[in-house]
Amino acid sequence: MSEAVTGSLREDVVARLRRSGCVFAEEEADLLLAATPDGAAREELVRRRVAGEPLEHLLGWAEFGDLRVAVRPGVFVPRRRTLLLARLAETALARAERTVHTRPVTVLEMCCGVGAITARLTARSAASPRAAASPPRLIAADIDPDAVACARLNAPDALVVEGDLFAALPADLAGTIDVVVANAPYVPTAAIGSMPPEARDHEHRVALDGGDDGLDVHRRIAAEVGPWLAPGGTVIVETSVRQAPTSAALFRAAGLHTRVVRDERVEGTAVVGRTRHRSTDGAAREHAAGPTTDSARREAGRPHDGAATGAA
Ligand SMILES: C[S@@+](CC[C@H](N)C(=O)[O-])C[C@H]1O[C@@H](n2cnc3c(N)ncnc32)[C@H](O)[C@@H]1O
DSSP, X not given: OBOOOOHHHHHHHHHHHHHTTOTTHHHHHHHHHHHOSXXXXXXXXXXXXXXXXXXXXXXXXXXXXXXXXXXXXXXXXXXXXXXXXXXXXXXXXXXXXXXXXXXXXXXEEXXXXXXXXXXXXXXXXXXXXXXXXXXXXEEEEESOHHHHHHHHHHOTTSEEEESSGGXXXXXXXXXXXXXXXXXXXXXXXXXXXXXXXHHHTTBOGGGTBOOTTSOHHHHHHHHHSGGGEEEEEEEEEEEOTTTHHHHHHHHHHTTOEEEEEEETTTTEEEEEEEOOEEOTTSOEEOOOSSOOSHHHHHHHTOGGGSSOXXXX
């Protein structure tokens, strides 16, 4: 039943949230109280939040930069640090748009979760005259049906497929993907128990568990990505500062030129790997191992783009 939010109701909700350990109790109270006009439904949301469910699962949306993306209970809630991946994917997409002219530029968000990066790339395309004239082909893939359902809402123009890594993809994509971006699970199994309860108890295990050293899925991506990449293709994976050297070594062993990018603004870390570059005359040549141009330096997140610094 519709019920106005009085000052005393708000104070009561703030106090309950604060007692349960919410750091941003006022902001959360306002969001929960605004989520529905139904008094009983509101009380149920507050009760579940006090019991530890993630705010985003209760609201049905999460912020990812300046976008609001749909989430549902159980799925991984996009983290701010993953904005680094989105930025690197945008840069790699823009570079591919400058060099690929005979087919649509193709970007795959592997392990897409709710498809937050693909949603950002879609928004970017809508705002770019170049992309509007020749839109990139956006594909997103995940093994979790709940995540796939959200990704289809968040990126309605993308092809969103469900399945185990590359087995989910249509075979005719082989050799055509210019950018693969993946925030795959990378938490070591033994560390899951010490994650915050909101993640540990409310996000699907498949979204978190990266195996013994956390890098099982990275290992598989590195081993399987080659045949899917177009010449000059880029692979971008999120990792942690501690795991970055091993992640990078996996992609280097798979024949990619790799570098580690760290962005302190969002506390994100990524490994960027490049295949051999195909120049406009069609000849394959090695891409320089380190950034040599302004755009490469920007991609590497070196001092050229402000606060970000290259970690390796
Ligand atoms: C850490 S979450 C990240 C989700 C999303 N990329 C984001 O940043 O919000 C990892 C995602 O990988 C998916 N995943 C795990 N193993 C997978 C596999 N073998 N094939 C496809 N997706 C997988 C999970 O379902 C989950 O959505």
